[in-house]
Amino acid sequence: MGCRTSKVLPEPPGDVQLDLVKKVEPPQTDIYKHFIRGDGSGSKMRGEKTGSPSPQAQAPPDTGQPEASDPRRNKVAKYRAKFDPRVTAKYDIKALIGRGSFSRVVRVEHKSTRQPYAIKMIETRYREGREVCESELCVLRRVRHTNIIQLMEVFETAERVYMVMELATGGELFDRIIARGSFTERDATRVLQMVLDGVKYLHTLGITHRDLKPENLLYYHPGADSKIMITDFGLASTRKKR
Structure with missing residues (x-):
């Protein structure tokens, strides 16, 4: 029997959901x-709920099989x-x-x-x-x-x-622009010079890319000195020989 000053703790809300699924995040070094x-x-799904599991929650038994x-x-x-x-x-x-x-x-x-x-x-x-x-x-x-x-x-x-x-691990030019917020004139000039070198080479072969955009320009590696590589030739056109 409790004393007069004791209080009854409120019941937890009925709409609380416990996340009992163990999240397996990819390595932080995986730029993809x-x-x-x-x-x-990959990145977190839109609308995904987060929260800490209840202390009373127990992990499922280890069966030795992949989850x-x-x-x-x-x-x-x-x-x-x-x-x-x-x-x-x-x-x-x-x-x-x-x-x-x-x-x-x-x-x-x-x-x-x-x-x-x-x-x-x-x-x-x-x-x-x-x-x-x-x-x-x-x-x-x-x-x-x-x-x-x-x-x-x-x-x-x-x-x-x-x-x-080839595997380009530096990600898209578009993503790097978004991550940095802006490019200096020197940075933009360097990128455009590499893109134009590639386009000039294509044009000497009579090839037109027709889908050049930041999403189709990849950095070879994550470093600041990485070269740019043109990719995705699904809409390209080749001049027919006369």
């Missing part, structure tokens, strides 16, 4: 995490299953780093050399996908320039084409 939106494996709720692991497994065995025999699939209407880009590692690359997987069973693939391959098989993404090798199947390319 912001490319993966909406699947929980089925790990979205990043599930995402990698999902795209690895779509790859042709010839590709997975040579490359380890590491992470999804980009997506388009008919394509997906994944970061891979060569099994023998441990060299990282990017593989662009294009669905060619759709007419639009075939057109984009043909346009990009037509250009990338001809070009070799320090400011243009380099094609390494190609795997083709009845429904997909896998293009193994």
